Amino acid sequence: MAEAAQTNQGPLTTIVDDWSSDVTTFKAVPWGKAMMWIFLLSDTFIFTSFLVSYMAVRMTQTDAWPYPSEVFSLEAFGTPVPLLLIAIMTFILITSSGTMAMAVNMGYRKRKVAVFWLMFATAMLGASFVGMQAFEWTKLITGEGVKAWQNPMGAPQFGSFFFMITGFHGLHVSAGVAYLLIVAIRVLRGKYDNTSFEIVEITGLYWHFVDLVWVFIFAFFYLW
Amino acid sequence: MATAEIPYQETAPLHHPKTWIGKYVFSQDHKVIAVQYGITAIAVGLVALFLSDLMRIQIAYPEFMDWFVEDYYYQAITMHGMIMVIYLLTAFLLGAFGNFTVPLMCGARDMVFPFVNMLSYWVYLISVIILLLGYIPGLGGPTGAGWTLYPPQTITEGTPGADWGIMTMLASLAVFIVAFTMGGLNYITTILQARTRGMSLMRMPLTVWGIFVATFLGLLAFPALFVSAIMMILDLKIGTSFFMPAIVSMGQTLAHDGGQPLLFQHLFWFFGHPEVYIVALPAFGVVSDLISVHARKNIFGYRLMVWALVFIGILSFIVWAHHMFVAGMHPYFGFFFATTTLIIAVPTAIKVYNWVLTLWKANIKLTVPMLYALSFVLTFIMGGITGLFLGNVIIDVPLSDTYFVVAHFHMVMGVSPILAIFGGIYHWYPKLTGRMLNDTIGKWHFWITFLGTYIIYFPMHYLGFIGVPRRYYENFDSSFYPASAQLLNEVITWTALFVGVAQLLYIGNLVHSYFYGKPAGDNPWGANSLEWCTPDTPPSHGNWGDKLPTVHRWAYDYSVPGSDKDFIPQTVPQGQSS
Amino acid sequence: MAEVGQQHPIKVYFLVWGLLFVFSIASYMVDYFEFKEHLRWFLIVVFMLLKAGFIVAVFMHMKWERPTLITAILVPPLVLLVLMYLLAFEADYAWASRIVYFGGEVDPIPLPPPTHAAVPH
Numbered sequence: 001m002a003e004a005a006q007t008n009q010g011p012l013t014t015i016v017d018d019w020s021s022d023v024t025t026f027k028a029v030p031w032g033k034a035m036m037w038i039f040l041l042s043d044t045f046i047f048t049s050f051l052v053s054y055m056a057v058r059m060t061q062t063d064a065w066p067y068p069s070e071v072f073s074l075e076a077f078g079t080p081v082p083l084l085l086i087a088i089m090t091f092i093l094i095t096s097s098g099t100m101a102m103a104v105n106m107g108y109r110k111r112k113v114a115v116f117w118l119m120f121a122t123a124m125l126g127a128s129f130v131g132m133q134a135f136e137w138t139k140l141i142t143g144e145g146v147k148a149w150q151n152p153m154g155a156p157q158f159g160s161f162f163f164m165i166t167g168f169h170g171l172h173v174s175a176g177v178a179y180l181l182i183v184a185i186r187v188l189r190g191k192y193d194n195t196s197f198e199i200v201e202i203t204g205l206y207w208h209f210v211d212l213v214w215v216f217i218f219a220f221f222y223l224w
Numbered sequence: 225m226a227t228a229e230i231p232y233q234e235t236a237p238l239h240h241p242k243t244w245i246g247k248y249v250f251s252q253d254h255k256v257i258a259v260q261y262g263i264t265a266i267a268v269g270l271v272a273l274f275l276s277d278l279m280r281i282q283i284a285y286p287e288f289m290d291w292f293v294e295d296y297y298y299q300a301i302t303m304h305g306m307i308m309v310i311y312l313l314t315a316f317l318l319g320a321f322g323n324f325t326v327p328l329m330c331g332a333r334d335m336v337f338p339f340v341n342m343l344s345y346w347v348y349l350i351s352v353i354i355l356l357l358g359y360i361p362g363l364g365g366p367t368g369a370g371w372t373l374y375p376p377q378t379i380t381e382g383t384p385g386a387d388w389g390i391m392t393m394l395a396s397l398a399v400f401i402v403a404f405t406m407g408g409l410n411y412i413t414t415i416l417q418a419r420t421r422g423m424s425l426m427r428m429p430l431t432v433w434g435i436f437v438a439t440f441l442g443l444l445a446f447p448a449l450f451v452s453a454i455m456m457i458l459d460l461k462i463g464t465s466f467f468m469p470a471i472v473s474m475g476q477t478l479a480h481d482g483g484q485p486l487l488f489q490h491l492f493w494f495f496g497h498p499e500v501y502i503v504a505l506p507a508f509g510v511v512s513d514l515i516s517v518h519a520r521k522n523i524f525g526y527r528l529m530v531w532a533l534v535f536i537g538i539l540s541f542i543v544w545a546h547h548m549f550v551a552g553m554h555p556y557f558g559f560f561f562a563t564t565t566l567i568i569a570v571p572t573a574i575k576v577y578n579w580v581l582t583l584w585k586a587n588i589k590l591t592v593p594m595l596y597a598l599s600f601v602l603t604f605i606m607g608g609i610t611g612l613f614l615g616n617v618i619i620d621v622p623l624s625d626t627y628f629v630v631a632h633f634h635m636v637m638g639v640s641p642i643l644a645i646f647g648g649i650y651h652w653y654p655k656l657t658g659r660m661l662n663d664t665i666g667k668w669h670f671w672i673t674f675l676g677t678y679i680i681y682f683p684m685h686y687l688g689f690i691g692v693p694r695r696y697y698e699n700f701d702s703s704f705y706p707a708s709a710q711l712l713n714e715v716i717t718w719t720a721l722f723v724g725v726a727q728l729l730y731i732g733n734l735v736h737s738y739f740y741g742k743p744a745g746d747n748p749w750g751a752n753s754l755e756w757c758t759p760d761t762p763p764s765h766g767n768w769g770d771k772l773p774t775v776h777r778w779a780y781d782y783s784v785p786g787s788d789k790d791f792i793p794q795t796v797p798q799g800q801s802s
Numbered sequence: 803m804a805e806v807g808q809q810h811p812i813k814v815y816f817l818v819w820g821l822l823f824v825f826s827i828a829s830y831m832v833d834y835f836e837f838k839e840h841l842r843w844f845l846i847v848v849f850m851l852l853k854a855g856f857i858v859a860v861f862m863h864m865k866w867e868r869p870t871l872i873t874a875i876l877v878p879p880l881v882l883l884v885l886m887y888l889l890a891f892e893a894d895y896a897w898a899s900r901i902v903y904f905g906g907e908v909d910p911i912p913l914p915p916p917t918h919a920a921v922p923h
Contacts, residue, residue, distance in 0.1 A: 011869035018870035045447035059893030149463035160464035219850035541881040
């Protein structure tokens with residue numbers, strides 16, 4: 001019926017109908033999914049506040065701002081390749097998003113073992129992302145001498161924002177890895193057999209959001 | 225389809241605790257959580273009230289309390305402001321009223337995720353405890369930076385609590401935000417996804433609407449505070465310079481360089497202005513319901529009331545810098561923010577007119593909740609009009625940081641929501657406990673509080689106009705303003721002490737009536753909304769017995785011509801009158 | 803509850819997966835070829851929004867949700883654009899004040915190219 005309503009009327013009518021109906025506003029959306037969406041909306045405001053602060057401080061900066069392309073370059077085959085590690089990290093996160101999307105799809109087909117392994121793979125990719133981030137931090141701190149409070153290449157806020165924003169994102173990834181593993185094990189044990197596996201989709205929403213945030217961090221922090 | 229979605233709620237297994245601890249301490253029942261929130265908020269509010277009385281004594285009689293040194297005064301200011309705004313008003317209006325009314329008024333069994341709801345309370349309690357840890361002796365006490373916590377002075381040497389106190393404050397705020405998010409997600413999801421049959425959004429009582437919009441504002445505004453708290457903690461503990469410019473403090477150049485202090489103010493008020501409406505909107509909702517019920521008349525312009533709430537909510541996100549007219553921000557901002565600020569007067573005025581028009585030719589019952597509601601309207605008009613003064617840059621600049629500002633925000637977001645809370649408690653207490661509160665004590669408390677409020681805050685407008693600055697530790701021998709200021713200060717202080725002590729009347733009433741109040745019955749006020757239709761009073765766990773109620777009409781069918789009673793509950797089908 | 807699920811052909815996931823790689827490589831190339839200033843910023847933002855859009859629309863299934871949910875989630879963040887715009891607007895002012903009042907170790911503000919060369923003697 002939800003599909004039929006969508007095809008028979010324009011989106012505006014659907015919106016007005018849904019908001020004026022009883023019982024549920026978001027039709028056919030389970031409670032947990034609605035809650036996750038609203039949480040992600042709130043989380044969007046957190047990350048945007050971080051990024052807007054970064055913008056405001058960087059724009060008012062009178063000291064030189066390091067060129068991230070050079071700072072984050074990595075030696076490969078004897079030549080420095082700009083942003084090599086970041087590129088790999090980005091690809092890992094995108095891949096993990098892909099496996100997660102497949103897990104959600106398999107969830108709705110009730111293929112529990114496939115769901116488990118796909119979620120497990122997603123979690124492992126997430127964990128390796130965090131590992132690379134740790135490597136990158138180490139390199140920046142010991143190699144370049146950038147600390148949260150100082151930066152030999154110019155404005156100290158470069159390090160401050162870098163560690164704060166990627167750190168906060170890394171916390172989200174780590175939490176996501178734990179969340180994925182818990183749900184994956186529960187799926188395998190059959191805890192959700194009587195449901196329609198929307199829990200996998202809810203977990204997926206969170207994971208894709210983490211990926212989404214990285215898209216913005218990648219653009220605004222590493223490329224800008 | 226519409227009926228196919230309901231049974232989940234009707235049949236969903238509720239978590240029924242077996243032990244006393246599971247029932248009353250770690251309870252997942254929204255009503256118990258509401259009471260827990262309420263008691264904690266009132267308890268911490270009494271601390272803030274005590275602090276305010278200390279400050280009043282200091283202002284009127286600077287030599288009376290030798291031990292009350294400058295630092296204590298500034299710490300008292302800060303803690304008073306923060307506790308009142310966040311830990312009392314936000315926690316009470318959303319934590320207590322939100323938890324109690326949302327499932328009952330929407331016809332849900334409980335919040336959608338009762339366990340998360342329970343966690344919300346316990347995390348809130350932790351945040352209160354962390355806040356009060358600031359008072360541990362020997363560590364320098366809580367922060368004395370003023371509740372707005374502006375850097376750089378908040379974390380530079382010389383401000384009281386610049387070391388330990390600010391940490392407890394920021395940590396406590398961050399924890400509070402976690403608690404609020406867990407609760408807020410529950411309120412929103414419950415309102416959107418778990419209403420009963422027939423309960424469309426436009427049939428919801430305005431209390432739920434107010435809580436809904438306010439919670440939404442909270443979920444979107446608190447992140448800015450969360451972020452600024454994190455950045456400030458890093459500035460303080462790690463030595464970053466997000467907010468700290470190059471600065472010379474006490475003759476020494478600090479290691480900070482290149483931060484942007486204005487950024488904190490922007491972030492803080494991007495949270496702070498919606499916060500004003502997080503406190504005000506639930507109060508609007510509660511008062512709308514109280515006025516309608518106790519005037520035995522439908523609320524005037526229900527739809528407009530709803531849209532006004534929504535519109536105020538949206539606008540509240542683009543007015544924040546009117547708190548910063550003298551902060552040195554971009555000069556062009558004054559015009560923009562003054563304009564948006566004054567536009568908010570339109571939906572607010574609509575609400576006030578609608579309250580007044582609801583009263584017009586109504587069968588007004590001057591019950592105690594009604595008295596509080598009426599006093600809310602008066603106080604809110606008073607505070608709202610001074611808001612128009614302060615919203616204009618050209619008037620705000622000379623009035624900034626004077627007692628005029630103190631008078632304005634205490635009227636509009638201090639006293640008004642408190643009056644709404646008093647009225648709301650009085651209104652729902654019979655449903656919560658099954659007993660009525662004592663009317664005589666209630667009326668005494670009302671008149672003392674209401675008249676006291678005016679004696680306290682009205683003269684402050686005058687003090688502001690003659691230039692008495694706010695937040696000054698002592699100003700009795702200043703030659704800038706006439707001696708009458710001193711007399712007024714003494715009057716204000718005596719009244720504040722009296723009114724402060726008089727609050728014990730209300731608390732005594734709550735306790736006394738719980739044991740000895742006269743039995744209330746199911747619907748003592750003759751109200752329509754769903755919470756008065758529960759099969760048990762007080763409502764049992766799960767609220768509705770076997771079957772959820774079905775809603776057939778809005779909540780405001782009072783004194784309908786041709787019906788035999790003057791109210792028609794929401795569960796009565798159209799065409800019938802009882 | 804069958805209608806609750808979001809079931810879609812696996813093909814579309816692989817397609818988007820591939821596209822995300824393409825856009826990532828493209829934005830990486832923006833850096834690699836060292837595009838500067840406005841072209842660089844424009845390309846970065848375009849690829850960023852494309853990636854974000856595909857993730858939200860397909861991976862998060864927003865494309866198949868009812869418009870009610872879509873608008874409820876996507877409209878509120880618009881207030882953030884106000885915050886962003888105003889802070890960027892103010893940042894120029896704050897930066898200029900810093901230069902005017904405190905000096906600063908910046909490159910001198912680029913002057914317009916000298917015009918005397920074009921003026922005939």
